[in-house]
Amino acid sequence: MSPAASALSPEVEAAIAQVREDVARLHAELTRYGLVVWTGGNVSGRVPGADLFVIKPSGVSYDDLAAENMILCDLDGNVVPGTSGSERAPSSDTAAHAYVYRNMPEVGGVVHTHSTFAVAWAARGEEIPCVITAMADEFGGPIPVGPFAIIGDDSIGRGIVETLRGHRSRAVLMRNHGPFTIGSSAKDAVKAAVMVEDVARSVHFAREAGPLVPIPRDAIDRLYDRYQNVYGQTGDARRESTAGQSEDARR
Numbered sequence: 113m114s115p116a117a118s119a120l121s122p123e124v125e126a127a128i129a130q131v132r133e134d135v136a137r138l139h140a141e142l143t144r145y146g147l148v149v150w151t152g153g154n155v156s157g158r159v160p161g162a163d164l165f166v167i168k169p170s171g172v173s174y175d176d177l178a179a180e181n182m183i184l185c186d187l188d189g190n191v192v193p194g195t196s197g198s199e200r201a202p203s204s205d206t207a208a209h210a211y212v213y214r215n216m217p218e219v220g221g222v223v224h225t226h227s228t229f230a231v232a233w234a235a236r237g238e239e240i241p242c243v244i245t246a247m248a249d250e251f252g253g254p255i256p257v258g259p260f261a262i263i264g265d266d267s268i269g270r271g272i273v274e275t276l277r278g279h280r281s282r283a284v285l286m287r288n289h290g291p292f293t294i295g296s297s298a299k300d301a302v303k304a305a306v307m308v309e310d311v312a313r314s315v316h317f318a319r320e321a322g323p324l325v326p327i328p329r330d331a332i333d334r335l336y337d338r339y340q341n342v343y344g345q346t347g348d349a350r351r352e353s354t355a356g357q358s359e360d361a362r363r
């Protein structure tokens with residue numbers, strides 16, 4: 113049942129305002145990195161401390177996205193009535209994002225794009241093998257393929273969760289569609305979307321030129337551990353992140 117807008121505490125209201133700002137701003141990263149065209153793609157962010165998330169309005173130009181027209185939804189994907197932006201329809205992928213938030217409590221952000229090289233791998237229904245250290249660092253192994261699922265119900269969300277639960281990767285290539293990514297925050301999920309397109313491009317060209325050389329599993333583990341726990345600064349969100357870091361995932 114959607115909480116009445118008036119029943120939200122000042123702390124939740126403040127959290128909502130921050131997530132609105134973050135999600136609106138992060139959509140510009142999708143265009144900056146060339147991951148979307150026209151109104152394709154979407155970013156959402158979970159509201160800390162509440163069963164709520166924020167997502168973009170469906171089909172609205174990226175030039176027109178702003179905190180005030182982001183849409184607040186409950187974890188069933190229902191728009192919270194009486195809140196800023198609620199007069200518009202939420203992203204057509206809202207059900208998928210909501211399903212992920214309901215079933216993966218460690219996930220703080222979800223992103224979907226149609227980035228060219230990742231979509232090309234998805235069109236072939238082929239996982240991206242872990243043959244470059246950048247993949248070992250960021251994804252801890254191959255980037256898996258999720259099932260073909262038509263938008264409109266929980267099918268896409270279920271495919272994302274069934275593929276990524278217990279998997280190190282924060283990215284999944286939904287077959288014949290394109291990448292969905294998860295993260296500890298919306299920014300972390302956007303980073304995964306940027307990086308999945310980067311590695312999809314590199315491995316595509318490598319394979320065009322000749323046979324790929326796999327990285328040994330133990331080396332992937334060492335690279336992933338270093339990147340997740342040593343690279344960057346101690347305060348980096350990645351250090352606290354659990355999204356995509358299942359300890360028993362060694363796939």
Ligand SMILES: O=C(CO)[C@@H](O)[C@@H](O)COP(=O)(O)O
Nearest residue numbers: 151152153154170171203204
């Ligand atoms: O791929 C899909 C749906 O899965 C696109 O429609 C999507 O990228 C953009 O839709 P929205 O503008 O978020 O409704």
